[in-house]
Amino acid sequence: MDTTPLPPRASATPTPPTDRPRRGRRVLYLAGGALAVVLAVAFLRPHASTNRKHATSGDQPVAVTAVSRGDMPVVLTELGTVVPITNVTVQSRIDGYLMQVLFTEGQHVHKGDLLALIDTRPYEVLLAQYEGQLAQDVAQLRAAQVDNARYQRLIQQNSVAAMTAKDQQYKVEQLEGTVKADQALVDNEKLQITYCHIIAPVDGRVGIREVDMGNYITAGQTNGLVILTQMQPISVIFTLPENDIGPVATRLREGTPLEVDAWDSANLNKIATGQASVLDSQIDTSTGTVRMRAIFPNSQEELFPNQFVNARMLVSTDHDALLVPTNALQNGPNGQFVYVVKADSTVEVRNVRTGHANNTMTVVTDGVKEGERVVTDGVDHLRDGVKVSIPQATDSATAPQKGKE
Template identity: 70%
Template sequence: MDKPTLDPSDLPTQQSTGPGRQGSAGKKSRRRLLLWGTALVGAAVIAAAFLRPHGQSGSGGRHARQMAADVQPVAVATVHKGDMPVELTELGTVIPITNVTVQSRVDGYLMQVLFTEGQHVRKGDLLALIDTRPYEVLLAQYEGQLASDMAQLQQARVDNARYQRLIRQNSIAAQTAVDQQYKVAQLEGTVKVDQAQVDNEKLQITYCHVIAPVDGRVGIRQVDMGNYITAGQTNGLVILTQMQPISVIFTLPETELGRVADRLRSGVSLPVEAWDSTNTRKIADGAVSVLDSQIDTATGTVKMRSIFPNQDETLFPNQFVNAHLLVNTEHDVLLLPTNAVQTGPNGSFVYVVKPDSTVEVRDIRTGTSHGDSVVVTSGLKEGESVVTDGTDHLHAGAKVTIPAASDATATQGGDTAAPAAGQGRHHRRHDTAGQGDTTGSPSGSPSGNPSGGTSGGQPQP
């Protein structure tokens, strides 16, 4: 019986069972694991997409977030009625009504200075004394001459009376009587000259006593005691300035002359306030006293003088001030904060907040402005709310929100406007200052566009 013959190819070889085959099997295993992992991740993503709530997925969620981001916080103010002063602000200078350089009217030595620098004096007070002795000597001389001439005149009059009796008796020549009459007249003239000289010397002695011509305040003395002074010398003895009352002279543009002159002709007193050079602090109150008689052709202005009592002497001569002239007061007009007014291609406009918390672009016309308020002549109604701050990204139809602090402040500003309509311009200015608080940003900072310019953006379609 034959033994089966084994084929060498059927025998396992060392290559088939070696490390090369084991590496290939490991790679396949890792590949399968990677494919399974990818499939599981994909399934998880699909499951998450289907299981996520519908309201937070896709374009719906993005739209909701975009709508929330489009709501703009703003500050608002309420349009209300009140009084608006028609006021002109012009540059002025404090000018004393009377400013005197006290001069000596005679020559001589200054014997006494009877005032203190900066002292307030009254009219007629003695300020200085000049040596009177030279004038007293001349006075005595002229008085002696006068007495001598008066004695001659008396003798001539007695002789003239005797000659007149003799001429009636034809006991003397007529020419002698006539000559005596002329001699009496000549001596009468001489006596008058002597009397004038006496009076002149008395006057010179009076001038040696320098007195205050007006009430006022003396400045720094220009001459010390003991100096020889002359009549009318430069700078005089001292400058005397009337402080109470005092005037402010300011210029008025010729374009405003008509209505100011009409008010003055009607007999109405036009109040004037003097403010400091920075126009931030009121100094004094006064009234217009006179309008100049001609316009300055070089500047196109006319001068006005206003009088101030100046009891506390807050106004000082040659001080520069801002004169606030109240020409008229407009009563019961619509008032609006100036920072609510924007400027666009069609002119002035505001953003009006509607009941649905969206804004509407409203074209308006404005009138007189003063401080933080402006008169609205058309385009708005009383009680409407307008945006005063936060206009940078607004457009027609934009959704807005009003912070509670801003809303309360705006409401308070609208309530305080009512008494202002009947209490005069000072209360009105106080209310508009309160309105300025309503224009602050929600954080309480002031408006970024106080001038009411275009920084709030143009109206968009």
């Protein structure tokens, strides 16, 4: 029997591993957490104190303006176009060669000035021909008149047939018609020679020449010879909403002048001042507007044809009207409203009705009273009953005290 001792068996219970790495990581975690807490306290402490301060006060800073009374000009601003009162395409009324051009492009001309000359020689030749034919027919008429007078004496003496005397009378009448036709031909050729001299029909400024000297032009050809535009005076045509026609039409019927200012397309600079002239005869059903013309002297040619302008027309002035800043008006489900600051520094939502307005002020017809304060800035977080503070009033109140100190 083998009595060799067996090797000792491994213990079933494992030897617990060392905890030094785990303790090291735990220490690092604790140190990082402590650092994060310190940083959070350092950065958030001022904000927290500020938040606690606001939470304590609860006042919303706002800017206010008192409702006041004043005059509000009723001005209608509409987009308009500069349109010449007279714009003429100078045409030739006859055919022929353009012999002379007597104007310079861009020149100001007067009514009756000679602008161009067409070759008159073909028409002068025809005039001479028709004048010769007229002279011939006049001679025949005179001879027929002499014979007719003789026949009329003979028929009274029963020395000639009545038919012969009557035929002679008809011949005289026929030759009188021929002479009239010849005279018309002569007058027509004289008119053609007159048309060879192209004159300015109105005062104005000529544009760029469309035909050069030496070209053969025809009557009524496309683009004509040049465009002549009346610059002084000139008009601006703009559209007027149908709801505003009544007051404007009344002023025009009364003969009261309506002043119109023309501003540039950016609506920044005033260009010229004129007066309203006339309303169009009907409303455009597609836009609900009516066209209106205003006349401007344009002595310095500030306005140029086809230029886009903003027409501002002063219709009337509302006197002693309640005025609030336009930026105080807010839009809600029930229409426009304002925030009114009450005596206890809380705000009240007040629905209002408005009238005419300009860029800064608006007429209020109902909802507020004179002297009440309305919020003009800082309305984003306001609601009915919120307590507000007015930094401007606080600063002005504390300024004298600081001065005394």
